[in-house]
Amino acid sequence: MSEKPKLEDQFLCQEAARSLSEPLEEVEQINVEVQTDIGKIFQGRVDGVSLAGQGWVVQKKIRIQEINLQTDNIIVDPLSVILGQIKLNTPVNANIRIVLTEADINYALTSDMISGLVKKFRLNVDGEIVSFEPSEMQILLTGDGKLEFQG
Template sequence: MADEHRLEEKFISQEAEKRISEKLDEVEKIEIDVQTDFLKIVQGQADGVSIAGQGLVIQEGIRVQEIKLQTDSIAINPFSALFGQIELNEPVNAIARIILTEVDMNHALSSDFIRTQMQNLELNVNGKIVSFEPQQIQVFLPGDGKIECRGKVLLKEMGNTRPFGYTAIARPRTHSQPAMLESFNCSEGGGISIEVITALMQKAQELMNIPYFKWEDMVFHIKDIKVEIGSLILLLETQMKQIPSSSRETVVTFH
């Protein structure tokens, strides 16, 4: 009987893998395990779904080195499940572990998709608006829990626009400590006022402490961030309304 259940799980899991793989731009490997049996499917139930993938390109220019996700027990549409399409009837909790490489992060930052998502950063400095328009950004992951960023922006202040280069070293927040900006240096374009630097560092601290981000119908709460040499590891908790489709219309927003 257990073997029969396993055959049902294997069939549905393989169909789900096929459907999601077709919606990804690229995928090196993906494994989906739908933990259920025929009786539970008919009742619209499953003990859980696990997803493990490597080399997933979920949007043009955006690649994830590795992802592992496991849901709690779920209520599913029994008819779609028989054809490998997992549609949730109720939101479900899940935990995820995502690995991003330094190379993939920099490739994503230079992609048209990310560029369109990056908006001007406006700061109120002593009642005057100062804006920064990102031009270029490069990330380095040297390990020891540090992230180094080097970039160029257009600084717009009091009707004047000029290029400004910077180098910053930060430690992302973890489960045990808040985010910290260790250093911020002007690399080109001349200096800027202490007031602007102070406002910019406060904004950077705020952005680094963002508690969650949204992807499609999912809200990911950031539980822990670990920086290793050449890679960034995210531990996330989420509540999903649907299993992600990884379509080209994916929108990621941070809060």
């Protein structure tokens, strides 16, 4: 028989999901699971956090199809939590998996943020350095583990 989550655990997970989704422009799904107990919470300690989400729009034109995150122990400043700005007291070990679709990548390439990062490349072509400025760049996921760039 599975154990029903305690009320404080449910509240903590819901608040974490709400806080994470606030800065996002759009969210299809977000699930947060915090592993801890009430005593550790008051000490600013969490045994781990699991996060899963789909369809996140981080900034205009920057979309994440799927995200999964798993952390181990987290220690935060309890006062910072009360003030709504969580500050970590120690580094956190985390595993993260982010999935972007081909359409997400190509749409992101039209954003001001990304296009500003890929303004100019310096390429070595047959021993000669050539400046290359991409325009209307597209990325194709070829299915054989390779990316194809067109522009």
